[in-house]
Amino acid sequence: MATDFVAAAAAAGGAKRRRVDARGVQGEEAAALPAVHISSLPDELRQRILTHLPLKEAIRTGVLSLEWRDLWKSRWSHRSSVEIHLRSRNDLQKELDALPRPRRRLDRFSLIVDTCKLRSTELRRFLDYAAECRVEVLHVETRTSTAAEKLNFHLPRSSPLLARLSLRRISVSKMYYKGAQPFHALEVIRLHFVSMSEAAFGKMLLLCPNLRTLDLRGCDCSCSINWSRFILLPASMRSVTCAECDGAVNLKWANVPRLQSFLYSGSFFDAPFVLPGVATLSDLYICLSSSISGCFNIKEFDKSLPNDLSGLTVLTICSNALPAASPLSDDEATPQLPKLSNLQGLRELQLLMLKMMAANLADIYVFLNTCQCANLERLFIHLPKSDYEPMEVEASLDEVGEEPLEINLDNLKIVKVMNFKWHRIEVQLVSFLLRKAPSLNKLLLVSPSVAPLDVAGVQDSDLLLLKEAQADGKIMLSESDDSATQPYHSEVFIEV
Structure with missing residues (x-):
C-alpha cells in the first residue's frame, strides 16, 4: 500500500511538473511575441475605449502621453457639450426644438437663464433632456432676480451618470421624488446663492450616497436647519465649504469621519459648526464675522474642532x-x-x-x-x-x-x-x-x-x-x- 501511495505521489508530481513545463513553454512563447502598447492603437480605437470611462477618468488619461493629452475631448463623434443661454428675445419653444436629436451621450449640459419668461415646467423639460442624454456635469444658473425667485430646480428623475451638479441663483423646492433613483455617481454639489428649505436639501443629500464635495456659498437657509438632527450627510464626504450662508444653520457632522477639507466663513454664534472629533483634516479655512474673544467663546470654538490637527x-x-x-x-x-x-x-x-x-x-x-x-x-x-x-x-x-x-x-x-x-x-x-x-x-x-x-x-x-x-x-x-x-x-x- 505504501508503494502504491509513493507511485501515486510520483505520478501526481510528474503531472504537476508537466503542467508547469507546459505553462513555462507557453510563457516563453508569449514573451517572444511583440508587446502591443495601448498608445500605439489608432485614434478611433482609443476614443472608443474612452467612451467607456466616466468623464473624470477620461480626462485623467491625458497624463499618459502627448498622444492622449486632448483625446478625451473628441471621444464622442457628436458634440459632447451643450451650452444654452436663454435671453428675453429667444423663443423658448424653438430653443427646445433646436436641442440635438436623436439624444446622445453628453459630458456637460449648461443652462443660463437671462429672462423672466421661463417657467418651471419649461425648465423641467431642459433638465429632462439632459438626464436622457446621461449627462455627467450639469450647471443651471439664473441672472435675473425675477427668474431666481420664480424658478424651482428639481433633480432629474433619473440620471445615473451625473457626477457634478452646480446651481447658481435659483431655488431648490420640495421636489417630487416618487420613484427617484439614487445618484450613485454624483460626487460634487455646488450651490451658490441658492434658496432652499430643510426638506429639499435633506432629500437631495439622501439621494447622493457617494457625495464627496459639498460647496455652499451665499445660500439662503432661512428655514431653520439642524443638520445633525434632520439631515444625514453622506459618510463619504471629503470636502465641505460653507461661506456667508444666511439663516440658522447648525453644522454638526459626527457621521463624516473622513472629512479632509473644511472651509467656513460666517458667524460662529449664529451658525456654529461641530466637526467630527476623529476627522483628519489636511486643510482648514476659518473666517468669522465677529471675534470669539472671551473664555466661554474660545472654549466653544475649541470644542468644534477635530481632536487631532497634527x-x-x-x-x-x-x-x-x-x-x-x-x-x-x-x-x-x-x-x-x-x-x-x-x-x-x-x-x-x-x-x-x-x-x-x-x-x-x-x-x-x-x-x-x-x-x-x-x-x-x-x-x-x-x-x-x-x-x-x-x-x-x-x-x-x-x-x-x-x-x-x-x-x-x-x-x-x-x-x-x-x-x-x-x-x-x-x-x-x-x-x-x-x-x-x-x-x-x-x-x-x-x-x-x-x-x-x-x-x-x-x-x-x-x-x-x-x-x-x-x-x-x-x-x-x-x-x-x-x-x-x-x-x-x-x-x-x-x-x-
Whole structure:
C-alpha cells in the first residue's frame, strides 16, 4: 500500500511538473511575441475605449502621453457639450426644438437663464433632456432676480451618470421624488446663492450616497436647519465649504469621519459648526464675522474642532479667530493647551487680518508661540485694505508686549504681505518675521504706494533690519499682486 501511495505521489508530481513545463513553454512563447502598447492603437480605437470611462477618468488619461493629452475631448463623434443661454428675445419653444436629436451621450449640459419668461415646467423639460442624454456635469444658473425667485430646480428623475451638479441663483423646492433613483455617481454639489428649505436639501443629500464635495456659498437657509438632527450627510464626504450662508444653520457632522477639507466663513454664534472629533483634516479655512474673544467663546470654538490637527498642512484663519490659540483657563483647573497648539505638520499659514491694531499683533505672537509651527514654509498675511488711524495704533502699542523668544520659524521660506501701508505696527510685524526666520528667501510686500522706509516712531533697529533685507534682495516691493505666489486658499470670502 505504501508503494502504491509513493507511485501515486510520483505520478501526481510528474503531472504537476508537466503542467508547469507546459505553462513555462507557453510563457516563453508569449514573451517572444511583440508587446502591443495601448498608445500605439489608432485614434478611433482609443476614443472608443474612452467612451467607456466616466468623464473624470477620461480626462485623467491625458497624463499618459502627448498622444492622449486632448483625446478625451473628441471621444464622442457628436458634440459632447451643450451650452444654452436663454435671453428675453429667444423663443423658448424653438430653443427646445433646436436641442440635438436623436439624444446622445453628453459630458456637460449648461443652462443660463437671462429672462423672466421661463417657467418651471419649461425648465423641467431642459433638465429632462439632459438626464436622457446621461449627462455627467450639469450647471443651471439664473441672472435675473425675477427668474431666481420664480424658478424651482428639481433633480432629474433619473440620471445615473451625473457626477457634478452646480446651481447658481435659483431655488431648490420640495421636489417630487416618487420613484427617484439614487445618484450613485454624483460626487460634487455646488450651490451658490441658492434658496432652499430643510426638506429639499435633506432629500437631495439622501439621494447622493457617494457625495464627496459639498460647496455652499451665499445660500439662503432661512428655514431653520439642524443638520445633525434632520439631515444625514453622506459618510463619504471629503470636502465641505460653507461661506456667508444666511439663516440658522447648525453644522454638526459626527457621521463624516473622513472629512479632509473644511472651509467656513460666517458667524460662529449664529451658525456654529461641530466637526467630527476623529476627522483628519489636511486643510482648514476659518473666517468669522465677529471675534470669539472671551473664555466661554474660545472654549466653544475649541470644542468644534477635530481632536487631532497634527496632520493639517494648510490653515487660513482670520483675526477674529486668532484668540482660539490662547491657553484654555478654568477657575478649578490649570490652563490647557487648545487644539490649535498641535500643528506639527503645518506647511502653509494664511492670516486674514480684518483689523491690524496692537492687540491683533499680540494675537499673532500668541498664535505662533502656542502653535509652534516648526515646519511652516509659506506665510501669507492679508492686512486690511481700509486705512486705519495710525495714532490709535501708536497709543495702544503697550498691548503688544515682548516678542516671544520660543517662536521657531527656522523653515519659513516665503512671506507675502498684502495691503502693506508702512504703519508702525506693520513694520514691527515685518521686522519680527525677519528676525525669527533665518532661512527666509523672499519677503514680498504688496503696497498701494512704495513709501520711504523712514517711518516716524519706528525703532532704529527695525528700520536697519528692513533696509539691509531690501539691499540684499530679500524684501521685494510691489504695487500689484504677484500672481506667481498665491496661497492654497486663494479665494477670500470676506473682503479684507
